[in-house]
Amino acid sequence: MAAVQKIGIVGSGAGGLTLAALLADAGLDVEVLEKAEGPSTLGSGITLQGNALRIFRDLGIWAEVRERGYPFNELGLRAPGPDATVLAVLDDVRVGGEDLPATLGMPRAELAAILRRRAEAAGATIHYGTAVTGLQQTGGTVTVTTAAGETLTYDLLVGADGLNSTVRAAIGIEDRPRRTGMGIWRAFVPRPTEVTRTDLYYGGPAYIAGYCPTGADTMYAYLVEDAQERHGADGPAIMGELAAAYGGPWHEIRMNLNASANVNYTHFTTHLVEGGPWHRGRVVLLGDAAHSCPPTIAQGAAMAVEDAAVLADELVRVQVFDDAVLTRYWQRRLPRARTVVEASVQLGQWMLEGRRDADVPGLMHLVSDTVKVPV
Template sequence: MAAVSTVGIVGAGAAGLALATFLADAGVKTEILEKSQEPSSLGSGITLQGNALRILRQLGLWEEISQHGYAFNDLGLRAPNPQGTVLAIVDDARTGGPDLPATFGMYRPKLAAIMRERALAAGVVISYGQQVVAVENLDHGVRVSTEDGQSRDYDLLVGADGIHSAVRKAIGITAEPQPTGMGIWRAFVPRPAEVVRTDLTYGGSCYIAGYCPTGQQDMYAYLVERAQDRHQQKDATIMAELAANYGGPWKEIRQSLVNGAPVNYTHFTAHVVDGPWHRGRAVIIGDAAHSCPPTIAQGAAMALEDAAVLAELLIGSGEVDKELWEQFHHRRAERSGAVVKASVQLGQWLLDGEQNADVPGLMGSLASRLVVPA
């Protein structure tokens, strides 16, 4: 019998939907509280590494998801010259095992829709327009208060509500994401025929120029620069100007930008909650507990792994006790912390202009950890 009968989850992102589905499949009454008024249709592309695909397969979603994205098993490196010369094509680590692609790109809103439908089919209740304002630990449960004056009691509350987590703040964890010094332009554009994997260009007008195919017709492209105040300049013109310095597929990408492709600009931030991620019967997972720059594309994977491990422990344990929390923290803190550290380190090497950085060594060491299931 599961350690809990009712669970409240704050946030309808990947971590929240995955956890809710695992628990509902096991007969746990599960409700997601989402502050948005309706399902979000915003977003561009998402890169999913093999260890993320492993969790999605556990949810029974891989077959459907595989029809709505673009899989590849290698990584390209290009020169920052007008030709976009291909310098190398290297095998990418298959962190989900040999029977899953190394990397899979897809349209982020489509992934969210597939996961949402799976959760609803399992019996998960998703309540929209529910902004959490307070969390109170009870003797054998937790009480959640929302902005509309309602309150709900659960056996357990999970904050899967992202980097600006309301649950994290409500339970007294003071860690907050900190800027790393980089900013990123993203655009969702038609896929040039030449784009069949992620290619990265280091140097030129930006620190990194890259892209990821998300389907037969589309992809997302990104440019990483030193963080700037772009709040009044979030249009495709500036990204197009930066893209003009790169060759190969970037010529077509730039034309899409000139034609008005939607763009987004954000700053890189990172954080890891030091110490336990729970307070009483409330716990945080995913970006609420740890966040990192997308330099190694492991953010979604870490969030999904958090959800899978927590669900496994809750379903397989007789009660929510010290042993359960120690196991959860032992299995998740060091692993996710290593991902955050590596992601930040890669960016810092670029900021510092480090010429002798051991990028292959760092990535190889991390991949050898991630190929082992969480």
Template sequence: MAREKSVLVVGGGTSGNAMAVLLRRAGIAVDLVEAQPDWNVRGSGITLQGNALRVLRDLGVWDEVRAHGFGFDSLGLTAPDGTVLHVSEDIRTGGDDLPATLGMRRPVLQRVLADAVRASGANVRLGTTAEILTQDDTSVAVRFGDGDEGRYDLVVAADGLNSATRAAVGIDTRPEPTGMAIWRVAAPRPAGVVRTDLTHGGPCYIAGYTPTSDDTLYAYLVEPNRDRATIRPETYAREMRRLAGGYGGVWDEIRESITDSAQVNYTWFDRMLVKGPWHRGRVVLVGDAAHCCPPTMAQGAAMSLEDAWVLSQLLTSGAPWDEELLTRYYERRVDRVRMVVDGSVRIGQWQLDGVRGDLPGLMGTTMTALKELP
């Protein structure tokens, strides 16, 4: 009788949680380690395109996601004063039976995924880290932050943009700032907000909001990145209100609700795409550990979820877990991910350069391509 295979998933974010659930479904032993003791249940909101929802449905959490999120099929463009200039129908990249887009509170999505990991039977270790000690052709030896050690057939590095695991196995690719930064905040949803509306122009490059439930939304403002040391965290709410002062319509309500600096998030936009295979030996990268892009296409979570879906398919196919299999994972993902990363960066660069690019054409081409299964 064949020995049960074992996998260590490093990182309990979107891609790591998805990997754990999909591998456990196939009877593979999974340990998941997450550095944050609260399993990183924080954040404002997240926009999930249809191709992300397609994976969430396969994970078995779609009913909960649908119940707690806010689905819609259109995108609005508005003037800085709030006047609606254009509304377009979005492409349903997950298929006709799923919304084109769903907004959701990020902490709620994380709790849904964490519950699914627990229910899968994966062994979860919170508040600790994992260090790669050695590896050979068949296994990887790991030491945990609490001193325990383990050996696994495969390690999946899902530990994010600044992945320590990526660096530990000799992949020296690092995220690079694009020149933009984003302010985000959760806020009450005015009754008239039933889709994402974006404003290009005004005091910021982009001002937007996305409904995340029947009574919440998250709002965001994109501007040139600044030295974080010049913005004290206790002033975040005041600073976001100041920037929002250049926008009317629904923003008048949103602005009044921005009072708690602890609820405001300020983040630079980064780009990264690891060149060459996304593995070294039996350590393989997924999600932000392998690639990241600005949220100008709202495809970050979708690309991470697709990574997990594709890799888990290959690992549960019955094929040997070898160099050829892990290289196939990279080959199936890299062109699709590169299209999204390059397109997302291009949209931001148009704004930085003050160029009116073909945004509808770029979005249409990309989203049409993403309708195909990864």
């Protein structure tokens, strides 16, 4: 019998739902506490690399993920400007193994729905409209207080509640995300037929212009610029103006950046809890609550689901719970998370500095070699 039997998970992102499914599979009583009133249908697309796909295969959802997404094995580099000249087409590294694609794009809401169904099928319960406002540890339990005035008690509480984690603050970990100086426009739009992989355009009015196919008819496009205070209502017009400098598929993308387009803007941020453990007593952090990075390497979701796989492994295989269980978890995860966070930030910093002599291939190989090794 596992050392803990009733587990609360705060947050229903990719990491939290992956952990819920794995622990429920092991026969544990799992409750997911989500502050949103219901399943999210928002967001643009998400890029998943092989190390995330490997965990989804182990979870038994790879066939559904593949069906709902768009897999590819190449990366294109194009010149900025109206001609969008293809400079190179590179074989992308299959970090999940040769039996999985290098990359898969899919709508965020589709991935969330697949993981939600998998967690519920395993026996996990998801409570929507349940915002955690405080917690208290007494002996071998954690008691959570919600905004509705409920009290819920668990053997272990997992904070998988994102960048601005309430759980992280409640246990006194002071690390917070900081802005890196870049911002990103994203738009979820129809897929031009010629878009069959991610292409990146470096230079022009944006640091990066890129896109990722997410399905037979969908894709998301993005433009990375100096961080600014942008307003959502003006998003389609501003993004369209920036996109005018780029050719190829951007002509059709730009035509779909109308007032009804799903366009959003966010700042690049980063943080890493590395000055101490990711837990206090029986409360532990996972995913963006513990570490976050700009999307320059597209490893954020993968790091969260890897966290879930490692934490589940540590919890399920022991019969006596003590501090060493959670210590092993964060010590296994910290070096890998640090590599990804630092590399993601470094790539952005090189662009901000205008560095043309930066060893980008070397940095990308470091990340690939790191995440190629199963957790």
